[in-house]
Amino acid sequence: MTDHPPASPRPGGALRCAMIGAGRMGQAHAQVLATVRGVQITWVMDVSEDHARHVAAELGAQASTDLAHVLAQPDVEAVLISTPAGTHADAIEAAARAGKAIFTEKPLAKSLEDAARAVRAVEAAGVPNQVGFQRRYDPAYVDAKRRIDAGELGRLEGFRAVGRDPEPPPTGYLITAGGLMVDMGGHDLDLARFLVGEVTEVRAIGGALVKPELADHGEHDTALALLRFENGALGTLEVGLRTAYGYDIRTEVLGERGRLHIEQDRRPDLTVYDARGVSHDRPRHFSERFPAAYAAEITAFARGVQTGHALTPSVRDALHSLQLALAAQHALVTGETVRVPEFGEEIMNEFPLEGRS
Structure with missing residues (x-):
């Protein structure tokens, strides 16, 4: 009530x-x-x-x-x-x-x-409820999901994600944000589930390469994770908080019949040729890379509430993405290989997803 x-x-x-x-x-x-x-x-x-x-x-x-x-x-x-x-x-x-x-x-x-x-x-x-994993609404990811579900790649064998911000937020934010794998890697790990399936095992390494003071708080600004999926596919995730060239988001899904690669490397679609060589601009921040996705997810939310249609991802679905992100963060901090279904198992048993025991 x-x-x-x-x-x-x-x-x-x-x-x-x-x-x-x-x-x-x-x-x-x-x-x-x-x-x-x-x-x-x-x-x-x-x-x-x-x-x-x-x-x-x-x-x-x-x-x-x-x-x-x-x-x-x-x-x-x-x-x-x-x-x-x-x-x-x-x-x-x-x-x-x-x-x-x-x-x-x-x-x-x-x-x-x-x-x-x-x-x-x-x-x-x-x-009605929806969680803001906006990449699920980005046109490129929507098309990739459609192709994967249609079987165009055949058996899925590999996943690779890269997520790098152009510069780190303040240290005060980073030490209270819940960890790099949750705050920065959370979107990529949600995409791993969305595109490939549930992850059964994760391990990770990392460091404080950009802001060395983070090490004093047990935090990281750069990390790599290895993923093993329920369907047998293997994956990697690279996250970092500094680039010299802008916002860097890449996703790749490999199957027995081919590969899907998602990356926006230039903004706008203009290449400059001059005496210095060849150059082009690229997105500098998430708001420049994903405006269509943000608009699409909010529009879907509004229409779903008004019409009574199901919204996605739901809070229950997002709970499973959080379980994976927290498991990856635990692996990063401890150096352990973490069995994802066993991480917070007592809590997660209360919230099974359809098709998952």
């Missing part, structure tokens, strides 16, 4: 949403939301009143620092949560109790215990 009845969407009208969190990710969402039809931001909530007011003014919304106040408003049917990872579970629980449809950025939480608490709340309330 919910504490409040769900808000009633306007027939044929925009989905009225509250943006919970107006930091870096929230402001990136604000830029995308301005281009998305069918979504109206009515409230912006952030612990920083200045941030809330600034983003709200851009969106023509009201601002608040009080989550409970925002959730009580009749012109809020759904929430878009992009607060720090450690606050996601509490915000999800509160929104579920208030009967709101929920879109939340990954990860669900920084621990399986907190994430499971959020999943229980959402499923008990029966509210």
